[in-house]
Amino acid sequence: MKFKAAIWQRPDLNGARLCRRPAAAIRKLLRLTLRAQPRSAKIRIRALPAIFNPAVGAAIFLFVGMNDPAQQLPVGHATDFTSNQYFEPPHGQQVKMKLSGAEALPLPGGLLDVRQLRVETFALDGKTEVVVRAPQCTYAPLDGVANSAGHMELHSGDGRLHVEGDGFLWRQTSSSLTISNHVRTLIDMPGATMSGT
């Protein structure tokens, strides 16, 4: 069980930083987005209003992993979406993180309202490391922060660690998770001694 894998990939903003006008940079990113060719049919796009809103469009673009052009790029209101993030070369064919949700709605300020979030991280050997589930969360792609006042659950791939609580804040840059209320952790320790009794 390892926790080193980041659940959210920080967006690459190099292009935006180089530009003196952020709006122009976002429009440039959007043009790149529209040129990208989706590979999978798993993502159903209902509408494309976000492409006319540079901030939201860029946010959604970044949300699904701007670092990997091979990823799917839901724009606007997406349902039953899945997005895979891959390891760096030479393991570029192996999935590092699989993010899925029942629904993603764009919010003002470049935020996303994600429903039935499920994030799975994988080790290089393909084993599941961590699974995180939350019925709802708000994600700020530009800041790399996700939060929710609702319930969340985390469990390790080997089933030995289970964490749940209410209200969470995930900071992508530091790979840290803060749970605000009613935290409950179960740790199943192998070979624990029966001494002390």
Added chain:
Amino acid sequence: MNKIIFLLMMVVGGVVLAQTNLPATKVKAPAKPKAPTEINSDAADFHMNIHQAIYRGHVVVVDPQVRMTCTWMLVDLPTGGDHLNHVLAVTNVVVDFVDQKGQTNHVTAAQAVYDYKVVGAMTNETVTFSGNPIVEMPTMTIYSEPLVWDRAANKYHFTEPRMISKDTGTNGPAQKLF
């Protein structure tokens, strides 16, 4: 002919009855799985990069053998199926457990450090209490700074302990208890 059929039926019926009356084979009851360690708290921070969890506020740890409460606790989360190997509990640490003699042990301290280490064939599992540690047992109360509870050997290690027997209520001299 009827007699032969009757005898055959009796024989077959007897075999069937004999089979149904076979004593039930003893099935070994499966080993009871050890209950997991449960940690409850008001809030918590999980630092995935360094495999560390910090629990804050009304921390309660319930283990099959031990119950502990404190205000703040740091846990090095086990990786790769390893055993939990380091826990630091701070502020108002209270540990309760029942020893091998069936006596209740109530330990209080400002800080407790749990360490689990396997060196060769030896397993070292200790809890080191500091900050005015006190052990209360049904018959006595023991003060020691620090106080080490060797969970692997089921022993306390005291440093210049002071014992108060609850039978006499007298403050006895320092004694070698274990």
